[in-house]
Amino acid sequence: MSSSSPAARPGPITDVPPLSLCAREPHVPADRLVAEMVPPPRFDSVRFGTYIPDPDQPSQTEAVRVLDGFAAGLGSPAAGAAGRRRLFGFGRAASKAPAGPRGVYLDGGYGVGKTHLLASLWHATPADPDLKAFGTFVELTNLVGALGFQQTVKTLSGHRLLCIDEFELDDPGDTVLVSTLLGKLVEAGVALAATSNTLPGKLGEGRFASADFLREIQGLSAHFRALRIDGEDYRHRGLPEAPAPYSDELVTRTAHTTEGASLDAFADLLDHLAKVHPSRYGALTDGLRAVCLTGVRPVPDQSTALRLVVLADRLYDREVPVLASGLPFDQLFSEEMLKGGYRKKYFRAISRLTALARDAGRLTEAR
Known part of the structure; x- marks a missing residue:
C-alpha cells in the first residue's frame, strides 16, 4: 500500500471573502510546463522505503525490488544520453545501448500505490532533477501543443528518465502522438516509466491490462516491461x-x-x-x-x-x-x-x- 503526508491544516481567521x-x-507559459515536470506535492517525500507493501500481495514487494534495480541501472554516467549502458541489466554494463526493455509499465487497479511507486522511481534515479521528468499524459500532450513536436523531442531527449502517470488510451489521436514521441525519446536513450488508465469498454476488475497498453503504444511494446501490482485501494483499507x-x-x-x-x-x-x-x-x-x-x-x-x-x-x-x-x-x-x-x-x-x-x-x- 502507499502512504502519503497528511493534508495541510488551513488556519481559521476572521471573516475574509473566500477565493473562487x-x-x-x-x-501556463511553456517554460513553466517544463519546469513543473516533477512529482506533485503529495509525492514530494515518497520513496521506495515509505511504500508499505501489503503482506498478502507479494506483487507489491516484487514491484519495489524491480523498480529499485531499474533506478540503480540509470546511474551510470553513460545512462543520460544516446548510448546509455545500464537499464534492465541492473548494473551489468554493455558495450552499447541495450536492445532490451527501455521502460517499465505499472499495471494495477486504483489505490494500489502506482503513482507512489512511479514518483519513488523518479526520486531514486541518480540524476540531476533537470535530467528527469514526471508528468501526467495530459500534461505531456499539452507540452507538445505548447512547444511543438520537434522542440518537445529536443527538450526531453537529454533526460535520463521520463515518467508518465495516467497514460490516456481513450483518445486514439493523442495516443499515436505520444507513442511517436516516446519512440523518438527511446532512440535518444531516454528510459521510460508509465501507469495508465482504462480503455473505453474495458470492464472486469477495474484495472487496465498490460497487453492492451502494449498494443496501444504500437511499436514501443518491446521497450516496456510490465509489472503487475495487485491489491485493494489503500485509501479506504481499514x-x-x-x-x-x-x-x-x-x-x-x-x-x-x-x-x-x-x-x-x-x-x-x-x-x-x-x-x-x-x-x-x-x-x-x-x-x-x-x-x-x-x-x-x-x-x-x-x-x-x-x-x-x-x-x-x-x-x-x-x-x-x-x-x-x-x-x-x-x-x-x-x-x-x-x-x-x-x-x-x-x-x-x-x-x-x-x-x-x-x-x-x-x-x-x-x-
Missing part, C-alpha cells in the same frame, strides 16, 4: 466510511473563516471546467488551502464527468481538502457511468475525493 475557482482562468456532506451554511461559513479557501457552487464549477483546458487544472488550484463546494449533485454527462476526474486528481496531488454540501461523493456518477468504459477513472475520483473529504473534517474542527 470559477473566477480563475490560468494561462478506514471509516466517507463523511456525510455538510450543510450549505456550514460550508459557506467555513470558507469565510478559513485562510486560502475557495467557495463555489458545484454546478457553476462544472460549467467553468469546460472553459479551462484540463492541463491547466493544476494551475487552477494554485495557492488554495481548501476547496468548499455547495450543492454537490450527480454530474450530467460523460464529458463533464471526465473533467471532474482530472480536477479530483490535481486536488489530490496537492493535498487540498474538499468540504462539500449536497450529495456524498459516491453518488457523483450514474450507475451507467460506473459500469462503462471509464469506470476505473470514476472509481479513482470517488476514492480520492472521499480521502480529501476526510481531510476536510479538520477544517470544521479548526473552527
Whole structure:
C-alpha cells in the first residue's frame, strides 16, 4: 500500500471573502510546463522505503525490488544520453545501448500505490532533477501543443528518465502522438516509466491490462516491461466510511473563516471546467488551502464527468481538502457511468475525493 503526508491544516481567521475557482482562468507559459515536470506535492517525500507493501500481495514487494534495480541501472554516467549502458541489466554494463526493455509499465487497479511507486522511481534515479521528468499524459500532450513536436523531442531527449502517470488510451489521436514521441525519446536513450488508465469498454476488475497498453503504444511494446501490482485501494483499507456532506451554511461559513479557501457552487464549477483546458487544472488550484463546494449533485454527462476526474486528481496531488454540501461523493456518477468504459477513472475520483473529504473534517474542527 502507499502512504502519503497528511493534508495541510488551513488556519481559521476572521471573516475574509473566500477565493473562487470559477473566477480563475490560468494561462501556463511553456517554460513553466517544463519546469513543473516533477512529482506533485503529495509525492514530494515518497520513496521506495515509505511504500508499505501489503503482506498478502507479494506483487507489491516484487514491484519495489524491480523498480529499485531499474533506478540503480540509470546511474551510470553513460545512462543520460544516446548510448546509455545500464537499464534492465541492473548494473551489468554493455558495450552499447541495450536492445532490451527501455521502460517499465505499472499495471494495477486504483489505490494500489502506482503513482507512489512511479514518483519513488523518479526520486531514486541518480540524476540531476533537470535530467528527469514526471508528468501526467495530459500534461505531456499539452507540452507538445505548447512547444511543438520537434522542440518537445529536443527538450526531453537529454533526460535520463521520463515518467508518465495516467497514460490516456481513450483518445486514439493523442495516443499515436505520444507513442511517436516516446519512440523518438527511446532512440535518444531516454528510459521510460508509465501507469495508465482504462480503455473505453474495458470492464472486469477495474484495472487496465498490460497487453492492451502494449498494443496501444504500437511499436514501443518491446521497450516496456510490465509489472503487475495487485491489491485493494489503500485509501479506504481499514478506514471509516466517507463523511456525510455538510450543510450549505456550514460550508459557506467555513470558507469565510478559513485562510486560502475557495467557495463555489458545484454546478457553476462544472460549467467553468469546460472553459479551462484540463492541463491547466493544476494551475487552477494554485495557492488554495481548501476547496468548499455547495450543492454537490450527480454530474450530467460523460464529458463533464471526465473533467471532474482530472480536477479530483490535481486536488489530490496537492493535498487540498474538499468540504462539500449536497450529495456524498459516491453518488457523483450514474450507475451507467460506473459500469462503462471509464469506470476505473470514476472509481479513482470517488476514492480520492472521499480521502480529501476526510481531510476536510479538520477544517470544521479548526473552527
